[in-house]
Amino acid sequence: MTTPITRTRLTPEQRRSQLLDLGVRLLATRSLDELSIDLLAEEAGISRGLLYHYFGNKHAFHEAVVRRAADDLIEQTAPPSDDEPMVRLVSSLAAYVDYVVANHEGYLSLVKAAAGGNETLREIYEEARSALNGRIFREDAQGEIIPDTPVTRLVVRGWSAMIEELVLSWIADPGGLSREQLLEILAASLPAIVETVPEQ
Amino acid sequence: MTTPITRTRLTPEQRRSQLLDLGVRLLATRSLDELSIDLLAEEAGISRGLLYHYFGNKHAFHEAVVRRAADDLIEQTAPPSDDEPMVRLVSSLAAYVDYVVANHEGYLSLVKAAAGGNETLREIYEEARSALNGRIFREDAQGEIIPDTPVTRLVVRGWSAMIEELVLSWIADPGGLSREQLLEILAASLPAIVETVPEQ
Numbered sequence: 001m002t003t004p005i006t007r008t009r010l011t012p013e014q015r016r017s018q019l020l021d022l023g024v025r026l027l028a029t030r031s032l033d034e035l036s037i038d039l040l041a042e043e044a045g046i047s048r049g050l051l052y053h054y055f056g057n058k059h060a061f062h063e064a065v066v067r068r069a070a071d072d073l074i075e076q077t078a079p080p081s082d083d084e085p086m087v088r089l090v091s092s093l094a095a096y097v098d099y100v101v102a103n104h105e106g107y108l109s110l111v112k113a114a115a116g117g118n119e120t121l122r123e124i125y126e127e128a129r130s131a132l133n134g135r136i137f138r139e140d141a142q143g144e145i146i147p148d149t150p151v152t153r154l155v156v157r158g159w160s161a162m163i164e165e166l167v168l169s170w171i172a173d174p175g176g177l178s179r180e181q182l183l184e185i186l187a188a189s190l191p192a193i194v195e196t197v198p199e200q
Numbered sequence: 201m202t203t204p205i206t207r208t209r210l211t212p213e214q215r216r217s218q219l220l221d222l223g224v225r226l227l228a229t230r231s232l233d234e235l236s237i238d239l240l241a242e243e244a245g246i247s248r249g250l251l252y253h254y255f256g257n258k259h260a261f262h263e264a265v266v267r268r269a270a271d272d273l274i275e276q277t278a279p280p281s282d283d284e285p286m287v288r289l290v291s292s293l294a295a296y297v298d299y300v301v302a303n304h305e306g307y308l309s310l311v312k313a314a315a316g317g318n319e320t321l322r323e324i325y326e327e328a329r330s331a332l333n334g335r336i337f338r339e340d341a342q343g344e345i346i347p348d349t350p351v352t353r354l355v356v357r358g359w360s361a362m363i364e365e366l367v368l369s370w371i372a373d374p375g376g377l378s379r380e381q382l383l384e385i386l387a388a389s390l391p392a393i394v395e396t397v398p399e400q
Binding site for chain 1: 311312313315316349350351353354355357358359361362363364365366369370373375376377381384385388389392393395396397398400
């Protein structure tokens, strides 16, 4: 028996990946609680049984979708490879703001789930945050914006909590602040806070 | 029949208040999940039945304890009435750091419960945060550190998320930073971030 070659056949891995992309798109405008296997089955036009085959259960499905969303966030916020460290920082922050705006519901529900004690989601969230925070130091290897010390690592953790709160609060109520002005605060606040670190 | 007057008799309100104080002390070194009516009964040396009489159920008990803890936080971080705005800010921040250190477990579990979607606890947490953030502007009525605008209100929300993350991360791993150095960063970062707000 020969396999028909009139259309490309997806491997199970490719099919699963396609379903995850759909899950991430659905999560953009929904909380995790609202993202069900039923909904994905309906949107993908396949049976619930097949989805259970791919993902096992609801928790594993959510975990896989959130992991993919976190990977997307890291990928989309990758700065350009040339330019000055500060230009790269602004570019990365702009992509972060746009990501949170475009995926607001899902992002908010991930923050809540991670903070609220779901261990697996907390781990994925922390991994993504570590990746983003670590990138600050990697992209600024000469320490032009921020030298790499245990204290500045701590400061960047605080700064990134501020960034997240500012972006989420700005989406809820911009208070007259444009996207460009928000970006100016996000970027300029990092060196400004680093300046406050006392000599040790 | 006459009431013995050899010792002061507490009113039910005073008794309830005393039990709440005990609850707050127990919560300091425990998460909310670990704070049970059973534990309180044991520590107070009274029956579970009497505690249910005072608090109704476990959720109402947790709510009452957390509300009391939030009131304590607001009271203990009240700055001195004289001195410069910046001195008052440092004094208030020092009390905040000491409060979080002394009540670490309970504070952390409140942050998690509030972020994780427990609506009542989230409300209490948000009220306390609003009170602390609003105080920044009240204590600096002349706008010496920070003028009062919708954008600076947003900035203070972000800064206070940073403060919380920095203090919790510092407790977990000080990274060689002393309490005084931490305080210097917390206090100096507010005007430093305000400086980054663009003209509108």
